[in-house]
Each structure stands twice: as C-alpha cells, then as structure tokens.
Amino acid sequence: MYDVIIIGGGVSGAACARELSRYQASVCVLEKEEDVCCGTSKANSAIVHAGYDAVPGSLMAKLNVKGNEMMEQLSKDLDFPFRRIGSLVICLNEEDMPGLEELYERGMENGVPGIRIISGEEVKAMEPNITDSVYAALYAPSAGIVCPFNLNIALAENAYENGVEFQFDTEVEDIVKLDEGYELHTSRGTYQARYVVNAAGVYADKFHNMVSEEKIHITPRRGDYCLLDKSAGNHVSRTIFSLPTKYGKGVLVTPTVHGNLLVGPTAIDIEDKEGTNTTREGLDEVISKAGQNVKDLPMRQVITSFAGLRAHEDGTEFIIGEPEDAKGFIDCAGIESPGLTSCPAIGEMVAELLRDKMGLEKKENFIATRKGILDPDTLTKEERAELIRKEPAYGNIICRCEMITEGEIIDAIRRPLGAKSLDGVKRRTRAGMGRCQSGFCSPRTMEILARELGVNMADITKSGGTSRLVVGTNKDRL
Numbered sequence: 001m002y003d004v005i006i007i008g009g010g011v012s013g014a015a016c017a018r019e020l021s022r023y024q025a026s027v028c029v030l031e032k033e034e035d036v037c038c039g040t041s042k043a044n045s046a047i048v049h050a051g052y053d054a055v056p057g058s059l060m061a062k063l064n065v066k067g068n069e070m071m072e073q074l075s076k077d078l079d080f081p082f083r084r085i086g087s088l089v090i091c092l093n094e095e096d097m098p099g100l101e102e103l104y105e106r107g108m109e110n111g112v113p114g115i116r117i118i119s120g121e122e123v124k125a126m127e128p129n130i131t132d133s134v135y136a137a138l139y140a141p142s143a144g145i146v147c148p149f150n151l152n153i154a155l156a157e158n159a160y161e162n163g164v165e166f167q168f169d170t171e172v173e174d175i176v177k178l179d180e181g182y183e184l185h186t187s188r189g190t191y192q193a194r195y196v197v198n199a200a201g202v203y204a205d206k207f208h209n210m211v212s213e214e215k216i217h218i219t220p221r222r223g224d225y226c227l228l229d230k231s232a233g234n235h236v237s238r239t240i241f242s243l244p245t246k247y248g249k250g251v252l253v254t255p256t257v258h259g260n261l262l263v264g265p266t267a268i269d270i271e272d273k274e275g276t277n278t279t280r281e282g283l284d285e286v287i288s289k290a291g292q293n294v295k296d297l298p299m300r301q302v303i304t305s306f307a308g309l310r311a312h313e314d315g316t317e318f319i320i321g322e323p324e325d326a327k328g329f330i331d332c333a334g335i336e337s338p339g340l341t342s343c344p345a346i347g348e349m350v351a352e353l354l355r356d357k358m359g360l361e362k363k364e365n366f367i368a369t370r371k372g373i374l375d376p377d378t379l380t381k382e383e384r385a386e387l388i389r390k391e392p393a394y395g396n397i398i399c400r401c402e403m404i405t406e407g408e409i410i411d412a413i414r415r416p417l418g419a420k421s422l423d424g425v426k427r428r429t430r431a432g433m434g435r436c437q438s439g440f441c442s443p444r445t446m447e448i449l450a451r452e453l454g455v456n457m458a459d460i461t462k463s464g465g466t467s468r469l470v471v472g473t474n475k476d477r478l
C-alpha cells in the first residue's frame with residue numbers, strides 16, 4: 001500500500017508529487033497516457049498570470065498570485081524557460097473604463113505587484129503594433145510566459161529523482177473505499193493507498209463523484225489557437241489581452257518563450273472530454289478577434305493550430321481539499337486557468353495538507369534542483385566545438401527548423417522519465433515544433449528512438465497507444 005497515490009501527471013499532479021517528495025512517504029503517480037504533460041497542461045496560453053482576474057478572497061486569486069511569485073525561483077531550480085514580460089489588458093473606449101478599473105481594484109486586493117492603468121499613448125509607446133484605437137490599458141509587470149511542457153516535465157523529473165514512482169498507460173477506472181485508504185482499479189491492475197490526490201484534469205469530477213455525495217460537475221471548455229512562426233515572434237513584446245467576459249480572458253496575442261507568436265484561445269463549452277480537435281468556426285473566431293487589439297498581425301505566418309480543454313467547474317473556483325464525506329481523498333479539481341500559474345502553490349498546499357494529516361517528516365536528502373536538456377545554443381563557439389568533439393551527436397542537426405541536435409534527442413530519451421514517442425521528444429526538445437512541423441525530422445527522430453529504446457521502427461508511436469506511424473512496408477519483394 002502506498003502512502004499517497006496521485007491520479008494524473010499534468011502540472012497539478014506533478015507539482016503535488018514534487019512537493020510531496022520533500023517528505024518521507026511512498027508516493028505513486030498513475031497516468032493514463034504514456035507520458036506526463038499529455039492533458040490540458042500541454043495545450044494552453046502558457047501565461048504566468050499576474051492575478052487580477054480572480055475574485056478577491058478566492059482560492060484562485062490566492063494561488064495565482066503565490067504561484068506567480070514562486071515561478072521565477074522554481075524556473076531557476078528546475079531549469080525551465082520562464083520570462084517575466086508583463087501584460088496589458090487593452091481598453092478601446094471610455095465606456096469600458098469601469099471594467100478596466102474593476103480589474104485594477106481586484107489586482108490591488110489580490111496583492112498583484114506594480115499594476116497600474118496607463119494611457120493609450122503610453123501603450124503605443126510600449127507596443128508599436130497595438131491598435132490605433134487603444135484608449136487605455138491595465139499594465140501588470142509581474143505577468144510572465146513559461147514553457148508549459150518543460151514546467152510539467154521538470155516537476156515530474158524532480159519528483160522521480162526524489163523517489164516518486166510513475167506508472168504510465170495506467171488508467172484509473174474505479175475507486176473503492178477501504179477501512180483504511182482506497183483501492184484503485186486500473187487498466188493495469190489494482191493499487192492501494194492511504195491517501196489519494198485527484199489531479200485528473202477534466203476527469204476530476206468523475207473521481208470525486210465516485211467517493212463523495214457532494215457532486216461536482218466539470219465542463220470541458222475548449223480553447224482553439226493559432227501558433228505563428230518565429231518570424232512573427234517580435235510583433236508584440238508583452239501579452240496583450242482584451243477585457244475579460246464571463247467566458248474568460250478573451251483572445252490574446254503573446255510571444256512565447258521560444259520566440260513564436262501565439263494567438264487565441266476561443267472558449268467553447270463541449271461535452272467530449274477528449275475533444276481537443278480545432279474547428280473551422282473556432283479558428284475563424286480566433287483570426288477575426290485577434291486583430292481587435294493588435295494591428296497588422298501576420299496571420300499568413302501560422303504554422304499550426306491546436307486546442308486545449310479547460311476543466312471548468314460550475315462554481316468557477318479551484319476545489320482543493322478533502323470532501324467532508326471522503327476522508328483521505330484530496331481533490332485538485334476545477335483547475336482551469338490560472339492553473340498553470342498556480343501549480344507551484346497548488347503543489348505546496350496539497351503537500352502541506354497531507355503533511356499535517358499524515359504527520360509526515362521532511363527528508364534529509366531532498367534534491368531541490370534539476371538540470372534540463374543542454375541547449376548547445378547557450379554555449380560559446382569554443383564550448384560548443386569542445387562538446388561536439390567529446391560527443392559528436394551534438395554536431396548532428398536532426399530538426400532543421402529548431403536546430404535540434406541528435407545529442408539533445410538522445411538526452412531526452414535517456415534521462416529519468418525519458419521520452420518514448422515522437423511527441424515525447426518534441427515536448428522535451430522542440431524537435432518537430434518549427435516551421436515544417438516535423439515534416440523533415442520525424443523519420444530521423446523515429447530512427448533515434450528505435451535505436452535508443454531497442455525496438456523496431458514500426459513500434460514507434462506518435463504519442464503512445466495505437467498511434468503508430470509506420471503501418472507497413474512498401475516495395476516488398478514477393
């Protein structure tokens with residue numbers, strides 16, 4: 001029997017796992033996919049929100065501001081990309097000023113540092129491509145951008161390094177209450193734990209409702225995006241938001257930490273918890289709304305589109321804690337935006353709650369830092385030459401768009417909780433994320449995966465399960 005089982009390896013589950021790994025406890029993460037970061041954590045705006053949106057006093061507000069504060073040190077400790085670039089909420093006319101002022105007031109109450117309302121002229125000086133009709137804006141210097149994949153992977157790798165077990169391709173199907181703890185029936189056998197953390201994203205209502213009579217309901221709220229080429233990455237230097245509506249923060253335009261430009265998302269309520277396909281209507285909406293605040297957007301530079309699902313709970317609040325009637329079951333549910341921002345604080349809150357309940361002692365040998373995959377671009381010419389001399393794989397470019405070397409791909413596969421699929425390599429290294437969207441590098445990355453994992457090319461998948469890429473051979477001799 002484990003002390004704690006965490007359902008889900010997204011940012012919430014991984015952050016809980018990492019924070020729990022500070023303590024002397026046996027912890028296991030059960031993930032239905034073949035890797036971490038396969039749910040909502042891989043498809044979002046990647047903004048580290050400042051914290052002026054959430055209702056003052058709410059858990060969302062508290063954990064957003066705290067998570068934002070924690071992110072910088074965490075990015076240093078765990079070596080993932082984060083940049084504090086600031087954000088602007090654009091107000092286009094005087095009539096909308098009360099909405100902007102309300103956000104400012106909320107920000108002040110929530111303790112957001114440095115926010116202020118600035119004039120249209122000031123905005124234009126900061127962002128030359130902002131619409132000429134800008135009237136004013138709410139400027140939040142503490143907002144930032146992060147690499148969501150590396151945040152999630154870094155948290156999981158560090159948790160693993162500190163003794164947390166991860167079981168992939170393991171779908172939790174049923175939960176049964178025992179005299180002490182819970183039994184989890186999965187697609188790969190039965191697991192028992194004294195405590196369960198429910199971090200199952202859009203499925204968190206399903207597990208909560210299995211153990212509690214106080215039912216919750218999560219609606220998958222889809223957000224469609226267009227990602228633009230790096231040639232458009234400097235079009236704005238901060239995250240540009242519209243005034244929020246009851247469906248969320250509206251269509252934003254933002255640079256990404258890797259130098260692309262991201263435009264989106266929509267907010268469309270759907271029923272299918274796996275419905276991450278984009279739709280024509282959704283993308284048309286993104287394109288039509290994107291130009292409201294930013295002029296001359298080079299939409300011909302779109303290199304891909306994608307969609308993510310917000311886990312929208314009816315109460316629009318994070319549900320974190322133990323239901324009255326399900327002792328030992330800790331929810332981490334309704335983690336919609338700003339969940340990515342809040343995850344360091346969510347992990348801390350859940351771990352402290354369990355520490356107090358279980359009387360956990362700190363580990364003496366907790367490893368607080370982790371090193372990411374070496375990016376040869378960060379080296380001097382001489383250092384790079386030396387690296388290639390020692391390890392020639394760093395001289396072999398596999399992904400030409402993102403200039404990713406064989407050395408980086410090998411590292412992604414061999415490191416703890418390493419990549420097992422094409423998407424796993426992509427999320428860890430960016431191989432395949434560039435302009436050609438893996439047109440050139442897929443077969444070469446597959447060859448490396450097959451060689452490193454000691455399997456056949458035909459067994460390499462895009463993202464685990466049945467997503468095989470090679471379905472047969474051609475030119476077979478009869």
Ligand SMILES: Cc1cc2nc3c(=O)[nH]c(=O)nc-3n(C[C@H](O)[C@H](O)[C@H](O)COP(=O)(O)OP(=O)(O)OC[C@H]3O[C@@H](n4cnc5c(N)ncnc54)[C@H](O)[C@@H]3O)c2cc1C
Pocket residue numbers: 007008009010011012013014030031032033036037038039040041042043044045046047048049170171172173199200201202203221222223224265308309310311335336337338339340341342
């Ligand atoms: C369009 C959009 C934009 C967003 N933008 C931002 C933003 O800019 N900033 C921000 O802070 N937040 C943002 N968010 C919110 C943020 O992405 C989420 O809050 C966060 O990623 C949720 O992480 P999670 O770990 O709770 O869920 P997930 O990442 O979905 O992880 C849940 C995991 O549970 C697993 N799982 C589910 N069922 C089972 C099962 N039966 N057995 C085993 N495993 C299971 C899944 O496979 C998945 O890996 C956005 C979200 C969306 C959709």
